Amino acid sequence: MMKTRLFILLQIFTLVIASTVGTAQAAVIGTADHFAQQSRADQLIHINALFAKDAVAQHMADMGVNAEDVLARINALSDAELQQLAQNLDDLPAGSGILGVLGALFVVLLVLELLGLSNVFSKL
Numbered sequence: 426m427m428k429t430r431l432f433i434l435l436q437i438f439t440l441v442i443a444s445t446v447g448t449a450q451a452a453v454i455g456t457a458d459h460f461a462q463q464s465r466a467d468q469l470i471h472i473n474a475l476f477a478k479d480a481v482a483q484h485m486a487d488m489g490v491n492a493e494d495v496l497a498r499i500n501a502l503s504d505a506e507l508q509q510l511a512q513n514l515d516d517l518p519a520g521s522g523i524l525g526v527l528g529a530l531f532v533v534l535l536v537l538e539l540l541g542l543s544n545v546f547s548k549l
Contacts, residue, residue, distance in 0.1 A: 465504055468511040472499055472533075475514065481530055488534075495533070498542045510536055 473496065475481065482492050502510065513532050 461504065465507060468507050469500065471511055472507075472514065475529055476533075480527075484527060484530055490534070495537070498537055499533075502540075506536075506540070 476485075476492060476496060476499075485492050485495065499507070499510070510533065513536070514529050
């Protein structure tokens with residue numbers, strides 16, 4: 426009787442351990458990889474904040490460009506292309522109100538056109 430109870434207890438214990446223990450996978454990431462990911466995230470936040478402005482969205486709608494498509498294409502850019510785009514947006518001279526936003530929009534659309542991701546300027 427004692428052997429059967431001990432055997433059942435051992436089976437229950439084995440089942441509990443086998444069902445709760447999973448495989449854990451971990452990897453060490455380098456400092457450069459971490460900062461590259463952080464830099465990309467910061468650049469995306471900066472560019473997305475620019476496109477979140479009402480004037481930019483309205484101008485894109487006037488040109489027949491879907492804002493969601495532009496954001497999806499920006500998210501698909503490589504790290505180097507994204508860095509170049511963010512740098513170009515930062516290097517633009519500060520305009521008065523809408524002129525700066527329109528200049529930034531023009532640069533973004535030009536980059537997308539040069540990369541072959543849109544056909545905005547072929548409609549003109």
